[in-house]
Amino acid sequence: MARTGRPREFDREKAIETAMNTFWEKGFESTSLADLRTVLNLSSASFYAAFGSKKALYEECLKRYTDTCGEVTSYLDDSSKSPKQAIQSMLRHTVTVQTSSTSPQGCMAVLSGMNCCDDNKEVETLTYSVRKQTRDAIFRCVKRGIERGELAATTDAESYTLMLDSFVKGISIQAKDGATEEQLLAAVDYLLMNWTSPMN
Amino acid sequence: MARTGRPREFDREKAIETAMNTFWEKGFESTSLADLRTVLNLSSASFYAAFGSKKALYEECLKRYTDTCGEVTSYLDDSSKSPKQAIQSMLRHTVTVQTSSTSPQGCMAVLSGMNCCDDNKEVETLTYSVRKQTRDAIFRCVKRGIERGELAATTDAESYTLMLDSFVKGISIQAKDGATEEQLLAAVDYLLMNWTSPMN
DNA sequence: TAATTTATGGATCAATCGTTCTATAAGTGA
DNA sequence: TCACTTATAGAACGATTGATCCATAAATTA
Structure with a gap:
């Protein structure tokens, strides 16, 4: 049973990995939404639809970090x-x-x-x-x-x-x-x- | 030969010490001008007249740190x-x-x-x-x-x-x-x- | 006293912050 | 085909960022 609605155009998992590396390198405070939107190549709406907030994405990234490299x-x-x-x-x-x-x-x-x-x-x-x-x-x-x-x-x-x-x-x-x-x-x-x- | 002009109403040395503690505790990025003006009890004009910029004050604070506690x-x-x-x-x-x-x-x-x-x-x-x-x-x-x-x-x-x-x-x-x-x-x-x- | 110099309070600046809104696009299920 | 759902691009939001401006205050020098 496939999901209804327009499909997402980017890979959410890859996006988390990319964002993780950005947060990792620059830190939470020094990574702006503009920075994230640039590296992820996302509009504001897509970003918030997918991740909720900057803080919520950081949380996912930190989890990804502890599950992998960390x-x-x-x-x-x-x-x-x-x-x-x-x-x-x-x-x-x-x-x-x-x-x-x-x-x-x-x-x-x-x-x-x-x-x-x-x-x-x-x-x-x-x-x-x-x-x-x-x-x-x-x-x-x-x-x-x-x-x-x-x-x-x-x-x-x-x-x-x-x-x-x-x-x-x-x-x-x-x-x-x-x-x-x-x-x-x-x-x-x-x-x-x-x-x-x-x-x- | 005393300095001409209206005298400063606060102690610049004490202000640096206070600012040092603030930067030390919160970090450069997470310390806002508003934070500094609050702990130093200064208007914007007084702040910039005395210290030049947030960055310049940080520099003085770091110097103070390495000269004392650090x-x-x-x-x-x-x-x-x-x-x-x-x-x-x-x-x-x-x-x-x-x-x-x-x-x-x-x-x-x-x-x-x-x-x-x-x-x-x-x-x-x-x-x-x-x-x-x-x-x-x-x-x-x-x-x-x-x-x-x-x-x-x-x-x-x-x-x-x-x-x-x-x-x-x-x-x-x-x-x-x-x-x-x-x-x-x-x-x-x-x-x-x-x-x-x-x-x- | 008058001229000069510096400090102050407070309004204001453009830029950026994280976030939300609106209209449209692109898919699914009936 | 039509309703429904979700994603998209991009404008716009109020708040805050670091920094500047302006009028006034308070000192020194002449």
Whole structure:
């Protein structure tokens, strides 16, 4: 049973991907409706009919981001790997994605919705929740590391997580500032020397 | 020889400090002229007579920031301390400033000018240069550490710096997201276990 | 006191913001 | 074919953006 009415002339899924890259690169506030209409090649009416509002589209884009490029929990919750290996895989993947020349540099959840004006605090909150998801997953991984004896039993899981997650979030700034994949992978290696293992 | 003309009715230095805190908290793009006029309690004419433009005021505020709260090179270039101690002092100071309840959380150079619209790329560039200054100072400190034998001679100074600086920049995100001074100081301690010293 | 200089309050500017409206086009179902 | 539904292009909306103008106020200098 086909849908009635005039069919949409553009691919909504592709549009979300394009918009995601725009928000990712420029940030929510600095991406105007005019910007979006330009990259999507849409009239105002089509835009609003398809997406509802700028904010609603951002929400869809952020979801798309966490479902694709920004997805990291699968690495961190993979208990077939040792926690250290899981963290290492996540970090390397993060570096590769955030320095790729085929997408904007840095992490969308760190760069696109940190500082919004008063009218758009929901965007900040939404973006924060994505950052929190990653931190929570790191926390789970660190706890596994302690349980398995891969990290000292005295390790403060919360602070150790904060140490790792600060580094993760900092990668975004470095990538945005022009650090290369090679340099950041080396930085990851240095960080992981910190993984205090009785087995090393 | 006193200045001629009607005297200014407000304290320009205090105004810069107030504006600095506003830019620091909300970011350049999300701080409107109306916001500034409100917190400074100024008419448009007075604002433009005193500061020239929003961009020019931001520039002064960023300078004020690097001269005061955001100043870290003195810690890093203090050769009376060991490089590790210098890094540690810098990190602890950074955490304390960025989690202080008397000023906005996080670092102004990371949070206030990362993502500007096309018209304000100079603001991005300016803010970037502040981030770079810190990174350069860390680099000098790391090199001293290698020279003094405090870090392995094989250490890649650039990547090691990137590791430390990523953590530094990440502190801003964590502070903005609500991490406390205590938690972040503990994270600093964990990070510095990474300082590979033949003397430890 | 008069001339000069700078600051102030408040109206106003063009441009842009995100959004909505109107008329028309293009499809489906009866 | 005709009613119905949805999409389109493009004008237009009120609000806000950063910035300027104008008349007046308050100081210094002569």
